[in-house]
Amino acid sequence: MSQTQIAVKPTRPWKLTFRDLVPDLAGALFTVFGSLAIVAITPLKGKLGFTFTLITLAIITATTVSWIRKDRKAAMNSTTTVLVYIASAFVIIPLLSILYEVVRLGVSGFSLRIFTEDMSVTASDTDLNEGGLLHAVIGTAYIVFFATILSTPIGILTALYIVEVKGRLSGLVRFFVQAMSGVPSIVAGLFIFAFWMIQMGNAYSGIAGGFALTVLMIPTVARTSEEVLKLIPQDLREAGLALGATQWRTVATVVIPAAKSGLVTAIILGIARVVGETAPLLITIGGADAINLNPLEGNMSAFPMYVWKNLLIGSPNAISRAWLGLFVLMVLVLIFFAAARYFSSARRRFK
Amino acid sequence: MSHQDNPNSTNDREANMDQKTQNQARDTQRRDATRRPVSSHSLADVANSRLSSVGVPSGSSTGLEARGIHAWFGSKHVLEDISLDFFTGTVTALIGPSGCGKSTFIRILNRMHEFIPTAALAGQVILDGKDVYDAGVDVTKIRLKVGMVFQKPNPFPSMTIRENVLSGLKLAQIKIENADELLESCLRRAGLWDEVKDRLNEYGGALSGGQQQRLCIARSLAVNPQVLLMDEPCSALDPGSTLRIEETIRKLSASMSIVIVTHNMQQAARVSDFTGFFLADGGPGRLIESGATNDIFTNPKQQRTEDYVSGRFG
Numbered sequence: 001m002s003q004t005q006i007a008v009k010p011t012r013p014w015k016l017t018f019r020d021l022v023p024d025l026a027g028a029l030f031t032v033f034g035s036l037a038i039v040a041i042t043p044l045k046g047k048l049g050f051t052f053t054l055i056t057l058a059i060i061t062a063t064t065v066s067w068i069r070k071d072r073k074a075a076m077n078s079t080t081t082v083l084v085y086i087a088s089a090f091v092i093i094p095l096l097s098i099l100y101e102v103v104r105l106g107v108s109g110f111s112l113r114i115f116t117e118d119m120s121v122t123a124s125d126t127d128l129n130e131g132g133l134l135h136a137v138i139g140t141a142y143i144v145f146f147a148t149i150l151s152t153p154i155g156i157l158t159a160l161y162i163v164e165v166k167g168r169l170s171g172l173v174r175f176f177v178q179a180m181s182g183v184p185s186i187v188a189g190l191f192i193f194a195f196w197m198i199q200m201g202n203a204y205s206g207i208a209g210g211f212a213l214t215v216l217m218i219p220t221v222a223r224t225s226e227e228v229l230k231l232i233p234q235d236l237r238e239a240g241l242a243l244g245a246t247q248w249r250t251v252a253t254v255v256i257p258a259a260k261s262g263l264v265t266a267i268i269l270g271i272a273r274v275v276g277e278t279a280p281l282l283i284t285i286g287g288a289d290a291i292n293l294n295p296l297e298g299n300m301s302a303f304p305m306y307v308w309k310n311l312l313i314g315s316p317n318a319i320s321r322a323w324l325g326l327f328v329l330m331v332l333v334l335i336f337f338a339a340a341r342y343f344s345s346a347r348r349r350f351k
Numbered sequence: 352m353s354h355q356d357n358p359n360s361t362n363d364r365e366a367n368m369d370q371k372t373q374n375q376a377r378d379t380q381r382r383d384a385t386r387r388p389v390s391s392h393s394l395a396d397v398a399n400s401r402l403s404s405v406g407v408p409s410g411s412s413t414g415l416e417a418r419g420i421h422a423w424f425g426s427k428h429v430l431e432d433i434s435l436d437f438f439t440g441t442v443t444a445l446i447g448p449s450g451c452g453k454s455t456f457i458r459i460l461n462r463m464h465e466f467i468p469t470a471a472l473a474g475q476v477i478l479d480g481k482d483v484y485d486a487g488v489d490v491t492k493i494r495l496k497v498g499m500v501f502q503k504p505n506p507f508p509s510m511t512i513r514e515n516v517l518s519g520l521k522l523a524q525i526k527i528e529n530a531d532e533l534l535e536s537c538l539r540r541a542g543l544w545d546e547v548k549d550r551l552n553e554y555g556g557a558l559s560g561g562q563q564q565r566l567c568i569a570r571s572l573a574v575n576p577q578v579l580l581m582d583e584p585c586s587a588l589d590p591g592s593t594l595r596i597e598e599t600i601r602k603l604s605a606s607m608s609i610v611i612v613t614h615n616m617q618q619a620a621r622v623s624d625f626t627g628f629f630l631a632d633g634g635p636g637r638l639i640e641s642g643a644t645n646d647i648f649t650n651p652k653q654q655r656t657e658d659y660v661s662g663r664f665g
Contacts, residue, residue, distance in 0.1 A: 166468075235505040239567070242463060244495035244574060245522030253522055257509030 023069060027061045034061075058082050099330075106327025109320050114328070120290035124310050124318040133325055135291045136306040139206060140329070142295040143285065143302055144275055146210025147217050152267055154214075155221025159266075162222075163229040164237075164251050174226070181219035188215040189280025197284070204286030206295035209302065212280035221270040228262030229255065264344035268337055275333055278304035303329040414439040414608040415460065415497070415578050420474035421635075422455050424467065429455055431635040433474075435627055437578065442600060442609045444619035444644065447629030447659070452636030453612045456629070457580045460610065461497035462490050478578075495523055498576035502583045504563035506555030506570070513551040515566055519574035533573060541569035542599045561592020568599060579603065581611040585618065597622050616660055620648050628656045 035053040038044060044053055062082045067075035114132035122131030158177060162170045192212040196202055232255050240250035256263070286299035287309060303325055310322040415437040422430035430452040437443050445453045458464045460476055462483060475482045483493045506515045514521075516537050517530055527533060534551070538544040543565040547558070555566055564584055571579060581600075585593040593615075600609055600622050613619050619626055626648070627641035640647065640656045651657045658664055 233505070235501060235503060236507060238463060238466070239499075239501060239505045239507070239570075240518075240522055241466070242461060242494055242499040242501075243519040243522045243571065244491045244493075246491055249522050249524065253518065254507050254509075258507065260509065 023065055027065045031057045031061045055086055058086070102323065102326050102330055105320070105323035106325075106330075109324040110327065114324070118289060118291045124313045124321060125315045126317060128317060128320055128324070131321075133303075133306055133321075133328065135288060135301045136303045136325060137328075137332075138291055138293065139209075139285065139288075139300045139302040139305070140275065142206040142300065143209040143213060143281070144271060146207055146295065147213035147274055148267065148271060150210065150214040151217035151221050151270060155218050155266070155270065156225050156263060158218070158222040159225035159229055160251060162226050164247070164255065177219050177222045177226075180215075181223060183216070183219075184279075185216055185277050186279040186283075188212050189283045191215060192280070193283045203297070204284065204299045205297055206285060206292070206300040209281045209285035209300060210295070212284045213274040213277060216277060216280065217270040217274045220273045221266050224266035224269050225259075225263055228259050228266060231262070232258050261344045264340055268340050272333070272337070276304055276329070278308055281305055282308075414478070415610075416477040417456070417460065418475040418477060420456065420459055420476070421472065422452065422459060422464065423469075423471040425469040428635040429631075430459075431637050433629075433636075433638045435638065435641060437608045437610055438625075439577070439608045440605060441624040442604045442611060442622050443625045443627065444623035445610065445612045445627045445629060446614070446616065446619050447636070447639075448631075448664075449614070450636075451629040451631040453629050454582050455636075457499075457582060457610055457612055460578070460580055461494050461499055463494075463499065491523065495519075495574050496576055497578045497580060498571035498574065500564070500567050500571055500579065500581045500584045503587055504560055504567055506558070506563050506566050508554070508556050510555060511552045512547050512555055512558070512566060515555045516569045516573055518570060523574060525574070537569040537572045540572055540599070540603060541565045542595055542602070543569055559592070561588045561595060564588060564592065564596060565599060568596070568603075572603070576607065578608045578610065581609065583612050583614060586614065593618070616648075616662070620644060628653075628659060630655060630659070 031054065034057050035050055038053045038057070039046075039050050044050075059079060059082050062078040063075045066078035109128040111129075113129075115134055115137065117130075117132030118135040119131050119133070120135075124131075158173060161167060162174050162177075167173075189212045192208055192215070196208050196211055197204075202208060236254050236258060237250055240254040241247070245253070281302050281304060285302060285305065287305045288299040288301045292298045292300050307322045307325040307329075310318040310325065417433055417435045417437075420430060420433040421428070433452075433456055435443070445456065447453055455464065459472060464470050464472060472484075476484060478493065478496060481488070483497075506512075507518055510518055513534060516534050519525075520527060520530075520533075535544060535548075538547060543562060546562060547553075547566075550557075555563060558566060564587075568579075568584075585596055588596070597618065600611065603609060604622075604624075611619075611623065623644045625642065626644040628639045628647065628651075629636050630639045631637070640651060640653045642652075647656060648660055651660065
């Protein structure tokens, strides 16, 4: 053994070099230009024709290249890889284009003023430098807040019944929760309309909208919480019980803290499910142009209502207001979710 | 038993097993050599050397006693007529092949058996003169007196090391004045204090597997149990951690009764005063033989025990 020290350089032999990528790049270029050529000379026309040709050609090219370079198994692998990429593109492209459109059309009317004014003295047709959507912000905040504080305990306790108590009825309860999550949102609105408003004689109000959204939110929270609780290892429950704890004590001090971030996700998914709901609100909150600070009484507005109303009016300024409403809703929800994620995952450093 | 079916392969296996057992025994001897002189290399000697160091267990005060225990899962009879006494100040090892009901048996001792929906049982478990399965007995009090350490280290992930150790108090809603003293004494008794005293506010999951298991032992000590049940506590650990835990067991056995299920015969010989050998010969698990560990490993009364402890099957 020599005493001289040889400097060993870390390498990544499995990394593809440019040479390895040349056939793939050539295949990709061939696919794109081939599709363009086919669209140019054949009756297949337009964006749809191009997309169709591109997908077909991508699959054929990738499969053929792999088959020639390696073997049949590699060809199958390439085919499925391309299919998976195409499927992801089908999900991502519409999503990005929606985001792009909302930002493009919504950001123009944005100023901080819209958070201080409502539409009580402004017509939808007027220029966008007047009026705001504070009434919609307040309305949505009230309604979602009510729905959340009602459905979070009900949803999580339902999940605890199914997973922890495993009572005699847990199968039945799970079945009903699943059935409830398939209920069309207008039915939830009609239920509150028939029960809370017609039977009990209440008028349009924010809390009625909150009730309607609660009906929609419970199944989402309950089902997600159920999945999260099932992931907690049985070992931890047994360890808690073996320390002389009652079942409730074990659930409260061991299971729920261990599942905390998952349960927060369940609530976030529930809010995401209901925050954009329009149909149940149409028949429960009535809609308004002015700020209503009392959630228990009087017509209330909300973001979806605001957007819907302005779209119905149809003049260019009103439609711009609708886009603005969508944009602000999107940004607020994004901020809210980011904050919830941050606080649920932030672990205490010091005690 | 398939001994006679294929003599060649069985012989090979026996030879292997013997070789392995002896090697392990020799390693053990080497490790122990610094503490006590040992002349030869067998399990019996391991058991003997322990006996000479601790003296013959008195076996006078009965802490826990199982009388005629049977157990079922659904219609499957898994344990038949097990009677065993566990004395305070001693370690009892339960050995036997997988699936012979050792774990089921110790879960019966602190009433964890009933969490399996199809489980049923017959017989009595006497703790301080009373049957723990009597009507009106508070199950949570039983589990406070009979603690348990599981096969896989399972510290509570949402709690710091400190909170984990004291979690038993929180779970059983016991209030104490000097939590810090208890924290230190539990961690010291579990042999973990020096390693974690500067990181008590870190999460339990940050520790190594062996440390986590000792944290779990410290956690079960905090509620001051009379009996500690250990279900293969070292099966997921490396030899070093195993050694640390065995030292912990030895220290703890002075003040409580410890029942340990193990697949490691050396471990049984090293740490236990009494040994029970379980076997399920196609049917329900039975207690084939029990007695002082020394006797079980030196001159077992049953041929099957001798076959098992010498590695001839299982």
